[in-house]
Amino acid sequence: MASNEKILKDSGKKTRSSHSDVQSLAEKIKQKALENMKQKQVEVSKEESDEDNQNSETEVQEQEKEPSITSFEDLDLVPELQATIKQLNFTKPTEIQAKSIPAALKGSDIIGIAQTGSGKTAAFAIPVLNQLWYDKLYNYCLVLVPTRELALQIQKTFDALGLEMGLKTCCVVGGMNMLEQSRELMKKPHIIIATPGRLMDHLENTKGFNLKNLKFLIMDEADRLLDLEFGPAIDKILKILPVADDTNGRRNFLFSATLTEKLNKLTKVALRDPILVKCNENNKTVETLVQSLIVVPGGLKNTILVYLLSEHLNKSVIIFTRTKSNCERLNVLLNMLEFKSCALHGDLSQQQRNGALDLFKANKRNLLIATDVAARGLDIPFVDMVINYDIPIDSKSYIHRVGRTARAGRSGKSISLVSQYDLELILRIEQVLGFKLQKDEVNKQLVLQIRDNVERCNSEVIMEMNRKSKEKKNNKKRGKRSRDDMDKGEK
Numbered sequence: 001m002a003s004n005e006k007i008l009k010d011s012g013k014k015t016r017s018s019h020s021d022v023q024s025l026a027e028k029i030k031q032k033a034l035e036n037m038k039q040k041q042v043e044v045s046k047e048e049s050d051e052d053n054q055n056s057e058t059e060v061q062e063q064e065k066e067p068s069i070t071s072f073e074d075l076d077l078v079p080e081l082q083a084t085i086k087q088l089n090f091t092k093p094t095e096i097q098a099k100s101i102p103a104a105l106k107g108s109d110i111i112g113i114a115q116t117g118s119g120k121t122a123a124f125a126i127p128v129l130n131q132l133w134y135d136k137l138y139n140y141c142l143v144l145v146p147t148r149e150l151a152l153q154i155q156k157t158f159d160a161l162g163l164e165m166g167l168k169t170c171c172v173v174g175g176m177n178m179l180e181q182s183r184e185l186m187k188k189p190h191i192i193i194a195t196p197g198r199l200m201d202h203l204e205n206t207k208g209f210n211l212k213n214l215k216f217l218i219m220d221e222a223d224r225l226l227d228l229e230f231g232p233a234i235d236k237i238l239k240i241l242p243v244a245d246d247t248n249g250r251r252n253f254l255f256s257a258t259l260t261e262k263l264n265k266l267t268k269v270a271l272r273d274p275i276l277v278k279c280n281e282n283n284k285t286v287e288t289l290v291q292s293l294i295v296v297p298g299g300l301k302n303t304i305l306v307y308l309l310s311e312h313l314n315k316s317v318i319i320f321t322r323t324k325s326n327c328e329r330l331n332v333l334l335n336m337l338e339f340k341s342c343a344l345h346g347d348l349s350q351q352q353r354n355g356a357l358d359l360f361k362a363n364k365r366n367l368l369i370a371t372d373v374a375a376r377g378l379d380i381p382f383v384d385m386v387i388n389y390d391i392p393i394d395s396k397s398y399i400h401r402v403g404r405t406a407r408a409g410r411s412g413k414s415i416s417l418v419s420q421y422d423l424e425l426i427l428r429i430e431q432v433l434g435f436k437l438q439k440d441e442v443n444k445q446l447v448l449q450i451r452d453n454v455e456r457c458n459s460e461v462i463m464e465m466n467r468k469s470k471e472k473k474n475n476k477k478r479g480k481r482s483r484d485d486m487d488k489g490e491k
């Protein structure tokens with residue numbers, strides 16, 4: 001396992017840069033960003049405030065402030081569900097559960113807004129399963145989510161809560177075998193957890209599959225699903241689903257940590273007099289999360305990351321990057337420096353993605369390097385720390401990323417590596433959070449001493465990655481040429 005001493009020994013070189021230069025450079029960067037900030041009048045999380053300002057036609061009634069129950073026994077749930085709740089050691093309902101489940105059991109649509117790691121999945125799964133016990137219908141509930149990993153995770157939560165009910169669930173996500181999914185859908189599952197694109201594929205192409213029986217539509221990470229990226233698929237799905245306006249119509253639950261009820265896009269979900277349940281709306285992130293930043297002078301980001309990981313050896317850490325190539329590069333670099341890391345990003349096959357997550361969850365790798373595909377929803381109970389190697393471009397991504405730690409009341413830490421180009425983003429995030437992130441200091445001498453060796457390894461990694469991508473391009477060209485020759489041969 002790498003450590004700063006080991007990396008130091010390998011480098012051998014002494015460095016000459018003075019530390020006060022690094023300090024004064026950081027101050028200069030900060031001043032520059034503040035000037036830019038004032039000059040550009042950067043609005044606080046512009047996309048959120050734009051949505052907030054748009055009038056929404058969705059009339060929402062806010063749930064009373066105090067939760068109406070303090071234990072799951074206060075809820076009129078079927079014994080099979082009470083039993084599995086106990087088996088899962090859910091001793092008492094979280095705030096979002098205590099506030100939203102009673103309203104859901106009474107038949108209301110729900111807009112649930114609560115911090116990351118606060119139990120939103122069970123908040124929607126429990127009322128659905130309780131009603132399913134009476135209705136006993138297949139294709140009963142559709143849960144839409146933005147990522148495949150989150151779909152697989154929510155399926156496990158439903159399976160655990162529905163263990164005593166003979167529940168059948170089906171996960172319909174991209175990157176997995178379409179035919180196998182069709183066969184699973186033909187077995188008439190009660191609960192379908194899906195990403196929008198693949199669900200549309202099945203609705204359009206899988207014979208005999210339809211959602212006419214649908215009684216519940218759940219949108220987890222609803223604000224992400226209502227983003228432009230998912231727009232076409234979501235619109236098509238909503239057009240196909242049974243209408244929500246009559247008394248026996250479809251029920252709707254929308255949940256997220258960063259949903260705002262003023263989203264004018266909510267109207268297309270056709271919510272029926274939804275109850276708005278907001279928990280801790282003033283604190284975007286949980287109190288048990290310690291958040292800080294390190295101002296990184298140019299060219300030192302890789303070194304400071306390695307320094308931090310060496311200072312927190314054996315800790316379970318998720319490192320977020322903005323790009324897949326940074327994700328891949330860091331994974332190769334950290335493994336070269338004898339860290340135990342794995343990568344999770346959208347260019348990997350689903351099998352590779354699932355494999356990386358399983359290795360990390362089983363603590364066979366204590367470092368997971370990921371793009372924002374892993375930012376929302378993933379519930380890995382013992383993540384000690386989140387490091388933003390690249391600062392996310394919007395405050396919502398920041399809130400979801402750091403929310404991968406400090407879950408279910410546990411403590412956690414996040415550190416954001418801030419270069420001179422990121423200071424405006426950080427200032428904007430701090431304005432959304434409502435407080436300044438504390439600034440961590442590093443042992444500059446040690447950082448400067450390991451820099452040469454880290455950067456030498458990094459250059460080797462970049463050369464190797466460039467060689468591989470050239471090889472891949474040449475193979476593609478060769479493949480294309482041989483197909484063209486074959487075509488010519490056939491003519």
Ligand SMILES: Nc1ncnc2c1ncn2[C@@H]1O[C@H](COP(=O)(O)OP(=O)(O)OP(=O)(O)O)[C@@H](O)[C@H]1O
Pocket residue numbers: 089090091092093094097114115116117118119120121122256257376377378379381403407408
């Ligand atoms: N009542 C409860 N008591 C104890 N633990 C709970 C309870 N409800 C949920 N949990 C646990 O809390 C963790 C977080 O739950 P969940 O993933 O549903 O949070 P979330 O609010 O959906 O988070 P995110 O916003 O990141 O998606 C899970 O491990 C879950 O098993």
